[in-house]
Amino acid sequence: MKFIKTAAFAxxxxxxxxxxxxxxxxxxxxxxxxxxxxxxxxxxxxxxxxGKKKELTAWNNRKKWCVGDATSETCEKKQIKAAKAACKAS
Structure with a gap:
């Protein structure tokens, strides 16, 4: 019983x-x-x-979204995924 409570709390x-x-x-x-x-x-x-502000760059007519400036390698296909990654990194 104690294990279940501990697992639930975790x-x-x-x-x-x-x-x-x-x-x-x-x-x-x-x-x-x-x-x-x-x-x-x-x-x-x-x-x-x-409260932080992060930069995104959009490539190929907004088909590729990268976190950071033009040299960034962290890219996503969707804007919202790149935005979430940028905020998560901050």
Whole structure:
């Protein structure tokens, strides 16, 4: 019985910890740019629930979203997934 209570408490602690993780609250367009080889990309900023502001870059007509500047390797296919990753990293 004590094991079940301990396991339940641990599960609730994990769930409550993840609910406090930073989440994106807004995504705002900043500018259109080109890198050194002429590839066009757009810059956006994500405002997170913890008060931090993170940069996103959109490539291939917004088909590829990367966390950070033009040199970033952390990319997603969807804007919201990239925004969540950016806030989680902060």
């Amino acid at each position: 599960a609730m602690a994990v769930v409550s910890a993840s609910s406090f993780a930073a989440k994106p609250t807004s995504i705002v367009f900043d500018s259109n740019n080109e890198n050194a080889d002429g590839t066009a990309y757009s810059t956006y900023f994500v405002n997170c629930s913890n």
